[in-house]
């Protein structure tokens with residue numbers, strides 16, 4: 001059965017888990033998490049991150065799923081409907097609008113980065129067949145040249161957006177569910193293969209030690225952990241409200257959210273093991289020279305390191321395929337937020353909505369694509385002074401530092417304080433049963449999450465920037 005009685009789509013039980021895990025697992029897990037973990041000295045940072053995921057991310061995810069399933073609408077309508085009897089009424093729709101806008105903007109540059117993984121997948125295939133060779137350039141130089149090549153940037157961005165539109169246009173059940181059900185097991189298999197392979201790497205022992213040693217964490221590290229908890233779980237932007245609106249009544253929201261969170265965390269840790277085993281396998285001097293703490297490691301040093309490994313010719317392309325799949329199952333969920341808005345609120349058909357929103361996101365991504373060196377004016381456009389550099393960076397700054405935390409804050413406050421406890425509790429127990437822990441859930445939403453997020457916002461106002 002592809003559609004529910006309402007004519008909107010419905011996920012199968014397992015289908016929802018695959019789709020939501022697919023949304024959660026993305027560039028955030030495989031690229032960003034290893035990078036920020038490395039920059040924050042591993043160990044205790046990982047512990048803090050796990051706490052942030054469990055105490056702040058998970059309750060907000062549950063809150064979003066509650067709003068979505070309760071109202072069976074995309075974020076704007078969902079907030080308007082859920083707030084019908086609450087103080088503020090329709091004004092809460094603005095939170096849904098903020099999330100929808102956030103998804104739109106995030107997708108415009110997320111798909112761009114995702115396009116790079118396709119390009120590097122192609123590069124690796126050719127290196128695997130013809131031998132690793134960069135024509136006398138360093139990988140860093142060739143990455144810089146790739147970024148500065150406007151047509152190539154726009155081309156790969158278009159490619160990724162086209163794939164995303166293709167899936168979303170097919171619908172909740174026949175598109176999103178089917179594709180994520182196919183891609184996620186492949187992704188899991190590739191990742192397990194890479195982890196098992198790293199057991200034999202000379203850097204494996206040090207990677208594990210680095211990941212789990214106890215050491216100091218800075219206040220910045222704490223903030224970064226909380227901010228990343230939102231990003232990695234896809235909360236704060238209405239993606240889980242939208243997916244939640246397609247969840248069956250007999251499915252348990254708490255158990256599903258726990259499974260999604262657990263799998264997302266597991267994948268982030270596995271990605272760290274894979275990357276750190278490679279990084280710690282080279283000697284410290286070389287590591288300092290080539291890796292430093294650069295965010296672009298995935299495209300500047302990692303390919304070369306792969307080709308120094310046994311089986312590198314197989315592992316390198318597989319790795320970029322993995323990152324590409326992870327990104328696609330996330331871009332699908334972002335486009336679905338925007339498309340579902342056009343379907344629910346503007347009466348467009350699914351095909352029209354996917355094409356129109358995908359096209360608009362593509363166009364909006366063009367200045368980002370050209371701001372990595374291709375067009376000087378765009379590469380230096382910085383409305384926030386020295387906090388950002390260029391259009392791409394400015395969009396990332398706005399989403400990561402403002403829209404995501406604010407979306408999470410208002411969602412937590414809404415469900416914690418404004419939505420009737422009877423209602424949210426009944427939604428949580430539907431398909432689940434006993435909810436004795438409800439007061440803990442409510443406490444986290446009412447106090448812990450808002451406090452942590454307000455602290456982030458305070459730091460951002462003070463000049464801190466999370467990328």
Ligand code: PHE
Nearest residue numbers: 024026027028231232234239
């Ligand atoms: N969770 C995704 C990642 O870790 C990013 C994302 C954020 C996707 C918000 C959808 C909504 O890469």
